[in-house]
Amino acid sequence: MRAVLFHQFGDAPIVTDVPEPELPKGGVILQVRSTGLCRSDWHAWQGHDPGVALPHVPGHELAATIAEVDSGVRGWRPGQRVIVPFICACGNCEQCREGNQQVCTRQLQPGFNYWGSFAEYVAIPYAEVNLVALPDEIGYDTAASLGCRFATAYRAVTVVGxxxxxxxxxxxxxxxxxxxxxxxxxxxxxxxxxxxxxxxxxxxxxxxxxxxxxxxxxxxxxxxxxxxxxxxxxxxxxxxxxxxxxxxxxxxxxxxxxxxxxxxxxxxxxxxxxxxxxxxxxxxxxxxxxxxSHGMAAHDYPAMLDLVRSGAVRPDELVTGVIGLDEVAPALSAMSGAAPAGITVIHPAADPS
Missing domain, CATH: 3.40.50.720 (NAD(P)-binding Rossmann-like Domain)
Incomplete structure (x- = not known):
């Protein structure tokens, strides 16, 4: 598959062919339709996150369709539209059992401690805990901003603050x-x-x-x-x-x-x-x-999605740029200066529909 890859922190990323991800036990493989370009991706590229191992594929906020499902996963099937919290919780630790998956002590994060969504496909572990069904009324580009920035903001406003x-x-x-x-x-x-x-x-x-x-x-x-x-x-x-x-x-x-x-x-x-x-x-x-405040658990997404569907908030209006994988390197470099207004999303495939 095609993906954005960097071999050294701070060096210009390249777009190249890399192996498709392996299906994790209890997980899924997602075909990425749209993925956000976030300041956190810039931090990963600069080497500010100790969990990033080289070489690396960044990307952590995504909207996708399910391509493959492990046989042990219940309730999900190929072809479903989904979004994913950027914190993939284990579902079994003390924090998860208490409903606080956003601070799971065994969490995995695509784009940080394993290869992420600046690619055509990405693996998601613990699928039953972390997948969120994406309503048909919400497009992929809008949804790509929900799994990290918007969800983080929603919980910060409504729960933490x-x-x-x-x-x-x-x-x-x-x-x-x-x-x-x-x-x-x-x-x-x-x-x-x-x-x-x-x-x-x-x-x-x-x-x-x-x-x-x-x-x-x-x-x-x-x-x-x-x-x-x-x-x-x-x-x-x-x-x-x-x-x-x-x-x-x-x-x-x-x-x-x-x-x-x-x-x-x-x-x-x-x-x-x-x-x-x-x-x-x-x-x-x-x-x-x-x-x-750090993210939001998948089970808390329905209230946020209802707010989006009602039209009371319009996260789609925050999306100000759409680029392909070949444009990621200059877009990441531009983040070394003043942050651009709005949200840029990436289409790993030519047709995100």
Whole structure:
């Protein structure tokens, strides 16, 4: 099959023929129809994820049809349309038994600790736990954004951050996950402030429900972050109830925490470096909560899919680019600079229908 492959971290990926994946016990082989190009794929390519072994095929958010099913898998058959959480849970560990598959202790992630979806086919383990039926009303390109960015945003807003109607929510970073947060939170009645360095991203945030936008400095200046935090405190009358870092940067976390009102909640979505230096002297004083959020379990997808099908949210409008495998290398390289507005999806085959 054709796939995007890199042999060294940071080197230009190539499109080449590689062996098709082997059918895992209890799993399926999927024919990839559409797969998202995510910031996390850039991190894998740069060598920031310790689970990536070389050579490697990246890609982790996908919409597909089932090509082959292991004989031990119940309830699934070839030809069905599916999406998959980027965390493939085992279904048997303590966290899985409690319903928290997004933090499965034996999880596998396509595109990170095994070859992913920038290819014509991908293997998915533990199929009965991880496959989600894709409604006919939702297209493959829309669905490709749901398994990672949109699902992560949905759970962050509704469960981890527990954002309530009327609360102020400040979102830092308006790439795919940040715009998804804006869209979902606004649809559920929150008052959303979007912060980004890209005017085009802020324009999209406004179109999808942000009541206010703030253009941040692209530099690491502490004073610039303090200015944004002060603007948010003034606008909200004392600070946001919830902040979310959808980028994963030391300076962003610091600004987000300083933007909260007393007893406010910060939700960390963006992946941070191993070490960060923050002034947290006010964390205990103001009784702030700092929460992590990482994906969503497959069994929680129906409520999100119902919201999409209702038209209350339009993740299809976040898809701003469609490319083929041959265009992945320059698209990945472009992510080394400012993140483009919206979501780019990849069609591994010429015809994704």
């Amino acid at each position: 527990a954002v309530r109607p009327g609360e102020w929510l400040a979102v830092f970073g308006c790439g795919g996950v940040g715009l998804s947060v804006v869209m979902i939170a606004a649809a559920l009645g929150a008052r959303v402030i979007a912060v980004d360095t890209n005017p085009a991203a802020l324009s999209m945030a406004t179109r999808h429900g942000a009541q206010h936008t703030m253009l941040a400095s692209s530099g690491p200046s502490d004073s610039a972050g303090d200015d944004v935090a002060e603007q948010i405190r003034q606008l909200t009358g004392g600070g946001a109830a919830v902040t979310m870092d959808a980028i994963g940067a030391e300076s962003v976390v610091q600004t987000a925490l300083r933007s909260l009102k007393p007893r406010g909640r910060h939700v960390q979505l963006g992946l941070l470096p191993d070490q960060v230096r923050l002034d947290l002297s006010f964390l205990a004083f103001w009784e702030l909560s700092w929460l992590g």
